[in-house]
Amino acid sequence: MENLNKHSLGHTLIRLTVGVLFIIMGVKKLVAPDMIIGMLGDLNFPIPTFLGWLLLLSELIFGALILVGYKVKYTAWPIAIILVVAWLFVALPTDGFASANSFFHLISIAALITIALSGPGEYALTKE
Numbered sequence: 001m002e003n004l005n006k007h008s009l010g011h012t013l014i015r016l017t018v019g020v021l022f023i024i025m026g027v028k029k030l031v032a033p034d035m036i037i038g039m040l041g042d043l044n045f046p047i048p049t050f051l052g053w054l055l056l057l058s059e060l061i062f063g064a065l066i067l068v069g070y071k072v073k074y075t076a077w078p079i080a081i082i083l084v085v086a087w088l089f090v091a092l093p094t095d096g097f098a099s100a101n102s103f104f105h106l107i108s109i110a111a112l113i114t115i116a117l118s119g120p121g122e123y124a125l126t127k128e
Contacts, residue, residue: 011114011121012069018111019067022079026059043089058082066115069124076116083109 029036029052037052045051058078065075087105095101119127 005122008121011118012123013121014111015066015069015072015115015120015124018076018108018115019063019065021108022059022063023067026056026063029056029059039090055082066112069120069126071126072115072120072124074116076112080109080112080116083112 033052033056036055037048040048040052040055059082062075062079066072066079083105087102087109091099091101091105
C-alpha cells in the first residue's frame with residue numbers, strides 16, 4: 001500500500017510541475033504575443049495570428065487544468081500534440097536532436113502522455 005501511495009504522489013509531482021511549466025510558458029507568450037505569431041509566420045504556418053493565439057491560450061488553459069488535475073486523460077493530449085509539432089518543426093530543424101530544447105520537448109511529451117494514461121495522482125479535482 002505504501003508503494004502505491006508513493007506512486008500516486010509521484011504522478012502528482014509530475015502533474016504539478018508540468019502544469020506550472022505550461023502556465024509560465026503561456027504567460028510569457030501572452031505578454032508578447034507578437035513574438036510567437038512572428039515565429040509562426042517565419043516558419044510559414046498558415047494563419048499565424050490564429051495559431052499563435054490558439055497556442056498561448058491552450059498552454060494557459062490546459063496547463064491550468066493539468067495543474068489542478070481536471071480530467072487529465074483529455075487535457076494532457078492537446079499540449080502533447082502542440083509539443084510534437086513544435087519539436088518536429090522548430091526544435092529539430094533549428095537546434096538538432098541532441099539539444100537541450102529537443103530534450104525538453106521529448107521529456108515534456110513523455111510526461112504528458114504519462115499523465116494522460118496513468119491519471120493525475122493524489123490531490124486532483126478528478127481521479128480519471
